[in-house]
């Protein structure tokens with residue numbers, strides 16, 4: 352069973368400047384609700400019991416968001432507003448399931464994952480990248496079902512325009528398992544159009560094996576000097592670990608860019 356999820360949140364959010372110059376991008380409202388709450392709701396609905404947030408000192412604001420008890424209690428004591436009471440109850444529910452670890456230097460997603468090593472209990476865990484919202488269908492829940500059936504790692508996949516392959520992790524597929532699932536032969540982080548083995552991109556949902564930590568410890572920095580989770584996944588595939596690419600059926604919203612962020616509010620308001 353997958354009971355733990357990790358969420359890397361130490362990123363600087365430069366693609367969303369100036370909104371992120373003094374504010375954490377994951378707290379920016381998307382149709383009136385912070386982006387991170389959509390991610391937490393997806394986890395809860397998928398049966399996740401514990402979520403590990405990887406933050407940095409610069410993003411302590413994210414922790415503060417869940418630790419405003421005194422403030423809420425004072426307000427609620429003064430006026431019995433049911434909306435505020437319900438919001439506070441929700442915050443308390445989230446707070447109970449969140450643990451915080453720190454990544455104070457932006458050394459990449461692989462490095463962020465490594466910070467959670469001592470907290471991961473089971474053989475597999477879920478990772479969600481907060482820039483990637485998937486609505487209409489719970490992608491984590493579908494991936495956990497596939498994991499339970501095939502007992503392997505699973506990653507979300509989506510077809511992208513060939514011209515944009517250098518923006519994503521790109522899969523080299525092996526065999527078709529069924530309509531929406533393929534076994535993976537390889538995965539390469541942000542390749543050039545020439546080097547891209549397909550137009551199938553990695554979207555930010557991963558069910559990873561605990562063994563990935565020992566590969567990450569040895570992992571050399573990849574392009575832009577960062578430690579990429581993609582490279583550690585490739586090491587495991589080379590050792591014959593099975594990874595499945597799941598073509599999810601929900602709607603993908605890219606909240607990490609200004610254009611995508613604005614569009615995501617519009618799309619969610621239509622749901």
Ligand code: G1P
Nearest residue numbers: 480483519520552553554555581
């Ligand atoms: C990360 C991953 C990349 C993946 C992408 C999905 O890139 O490294 O493999 O395709 O998320 O959004 P980033 O968005 O951090 O540049």
